[in-house]
Amino acid sequence: MAVVIVGGGIAGLSLALGLHRVGVPCRVLEAHPLEELGGGAFLALAPNGVNALASLGTPAVLADAGGLPLAGIEFHNAAGRRVARLDGRAEPARFGAHSHLVRRGRLQQQLLAAVQAAGVPVEGDAPVVGVDEQHDRVRLTLADGTSRSAGLVVGADGVRSRVRGLRWPDAPQPRYTGVLDTGGWTGIDLPDTAGQQMWFGHRAFFGLVVRDHTAFWFSNVAARQEPSREQLAAVDPAEWMQTLRAAHRDDPLPIPAVLDAATGTVGTWPLLDLPPVEHWCSARVCLVGDAAHATSPTTGQGASLAIEDAVALAGELHATGHEHPAPALQRFVAARKPRADGIVAEGRRMGARKAVTGLRAAVRDLALPLFLRMGAASAQRHHAYRLPPLPR
Secondary structure: OOEEEEOOOHHHHHHHHHHHHOOOOEEEEOOOOHHHOOOOOEEEEOHHHHHHHHOOOOOHHHHHOOOEEEOEEEEEOOOOOEEEEEEOOOHHHHHOOOEEEEEHHHHHHHHHHHHHHOOOOEEOOOOEEEEEEOOOOEEEEEOOOOEEEEOEEEEOOOOOOHHHHHHOOOOOOOEEEEEEEEEEEEEOOOOOOOOEEEEEOOOEEEEEEEEOOEEEEEEEEEOOOOOOHHHHHOOOHHHHHHHHHHHOOOOOOOHHHHHHHOOOOOEEEEEEEOOOOOOOEOOOEEEOOHHHHOOOHHHOOHHHHHHHHHHHHHHHHHHHOOOOOHHHHHHHHHHHHHHHHHHHHHHHHHHHOOOOOHHHHHHHHHHHHHHHHHHHHHHHHHHOOOOOOOOO
16 A cells, blocks of 8 residues: 655655655645645755755755755854854765755755655645544545545654544653744845854844845744744834844854845744654654754754655665555654754754843853854764665
């Protein structure tokens, strides 16, 4: 019986490509209409994520999505002094690939196009409202009252996973990290940056990449209470830009210049992560990507982990067979859960250092060089992670 993947994001579409590559039949159910896919801001794919994406057999996806190679990260304190640097110039030699910056929507659209070109069915406007796991199959109920049956269901439906909530109603809920993420891209006359530039500002954290007179920027602003979607939608864009400019008004150049040039953002999102989920899989239901292990963007590993999951699960199902998937799922969890849970914990520790001001920020800045050197060493280990390539 075919595998049904619930979720047409990066994790779900990558898994569809992986399963197709190893000859496991599958289909994708996406809650939203397919023509609405492709939103969001931008993300960084680490070398391990780029390598995992390449192993799916679609090497042109990243380039077609406009991915920009990055040569490392530099961190600065609120005075503008560089306090740590992760040199990425040698990444291709050490890890097989550069890190890349890519607009999330473009990457999703290219993955969708590749899945459809491979002949994998993708249904849009198909939200799942029921998951009934039986001995030999799983029955999914959709919002329109129809149903689908599968030998294996994979929940790739994000941090607020419907599959997780329906199959494991006692699973932990996403937790707000105390930080709002916002940003966009804007034209500006600044020199290109080889890699990512990060500042622990006086009141907020700021990140920047400049290529071809376009600044890709984001700001992480501390907010004690998590705003609802309705509250975020009601915020006046001009007022929000004034709030961001005020938060960074004492920060070094080029931050104020970028914000002065920006006319708005592409969105604002509360940063969430997921406490360790005890059950990723049962005999015929499995979680991947943010549905299993959502992490703060601070790690730079969220999308990379999702693509790794896709490669790992496709490889296990190919090795064991998908008619009786339980052994493959058990091996998948045993291999993936320790790595993912560790990265989620790292992200929460790093994110906590963004959301401080005043005296606590001064203390943080004193410890930043040591803290960031430790983080750089951890990043190198994550970048070096390689999965066995998928068979053709």
